[in-house]
Amino acid sequence: MLTKNTIKFMSLRKFFFAVAVVLMIGSIASLAIKQLNLGLDFTGGALIELNYAEPADLESIRGTLADAGWDGAVVQNFGSSRDVLIRLASENPDLGAEIARLIQTEEGGDVTIKRVEFIGPQVGEELRDKGGLGMLLAMGGILLYVSLRFQMKFAVSAIVALVHDVIFTLGVFSFFGLSFDLTVLAALLAVIGYSLNDTIVVFDRVRENLRLMRKTELEEVIDIATTQTLARTLATSASTLLVLFALYFFGGENIQGFALALIVGVGIGTYSSIYVSNGLLMTMNLTREDLIPPQLEEAAVDDRP
Structure with a gap:
């Protein structure tokens, strides 16, 4: 049950989810109108x-x-x-x-x-296609991994949050006309891994609390789980951002794009781990029964008199 130290994150989920939707629409609009300022790695x-x-x-x-x-x-x-x-x-x-x-x-x-x-232009086009394919394969692998480790509703929530993070980061580069090259693409793949790790930590605690707090509503379970992992999330994000800001300001112009993409990705990834992925769990009405393996459900039915 909720304590005085529990932060009621989900009470504001609709507002912050709407903010995430607006950011997504703005990023997609920028990508469609201004597009990405592709570097020589992709254009030749x-x-x-x-x-x-x-x-x-x-x-x-x-x-x-x-x-x-x-x-x-x-x-x-x-x-x-x-x-x-x-x-x-x-x-x-x-x-x-x-x-x-x-x-x-x-x-x-x-x-x-x-x-x-x-x-050459052909080499650049090949790099662009392989980079996009690599990102899609990473997303597919994550969907499979989370669905096997948790449940499909968790997997869908995680993938939507990751897509949100990637599109927003791309939108920032598109809106400001920043050069998008292979180092930025590598940073995007790193953002996917970082954001997923953040989300998995929260999901683990949500799953555990759902099994322990049998009479507690899902909203309260998510609030408690997020509060319990908040210190770890903030410590990880803060320490990572310190390194990234050092790279951005002192690492030279050649690495600034890489560092900036990670700074944006880490910031928006922390946001999406709390409000996008968790908010979607509530929207899809996650229940304790969703966490029961199908074979156990069938066994329970067979054991009935």
């Missing part, structure tokens, strides 16, 4: 890595490229202020070498070409 293009004797002036490099007709180039530091990474979307395999020569000519002898690479 040239990548040039340069090393300067002194800290590089990124604005000067952008101006040089803009004057040459490449105002859409991504110019960023890579590892240190003297290392520069240039990315350009193009189907010309010789573009990287041309840009490198252009920069070297404009900047004089203070710049050294360290690397020139080209990713």
Whole structure:
């Protein structure tokens, strides 16, 4: 039964569930209208890595490229202020070498070409397709795992919460026009695992409490279970976010997309573990009978006189 220390999470479930629905609709709308700003990993293009004797002036490099007709180039530091990474979307395999020569000519002898690479459009399309397939397979495996460990209602709730987390994270990248590359895709897969772990911890306690608190309503059982796991959830989220913020601010621009995707995913994952997955359990009217294995039900019927 509820105690004075139990937080009544489910009393506000309709409001927070509505917020989750609005976030989903907004994210889907952004993805449909603005779409994702796919990086070179998925679109194909040239990548040039340069090393300067002194800290590089990124604005000067952008101006040089803009004057040459490449105002859409991504110019960023890579590892240190003297290392520069240039990315350009193009189907010309010789573009990287041309840009490198252009920069070297404009900047004089203070710049050294360290690397020139080209990713073809077909390779980028293949990476995009395999990344999407990998995410779908991960979702399918999770659905199977949760349905076997718990019950189908738990599995549906977990999958809906995970889809919510992924779509919201994609929506953030779409809305702000942030580059979506392989590191961000890897972060999304990590978000799926992190969010599922959070949800499983709460589900475990809900299942246990349903068996122990036979006369307690489902709403109270979920409130108690969530309160019991809240300290663990907040401690895990806070410690994870500390590391991710450190990566975002001090890890360099090359890893910022990865760190940001995880920051958004961890935050929204904590939210969905409490209100989306648990709220769906109530919407689907989870009962104690749902947790009884079918073979036990049949045995109980057979034993009747």
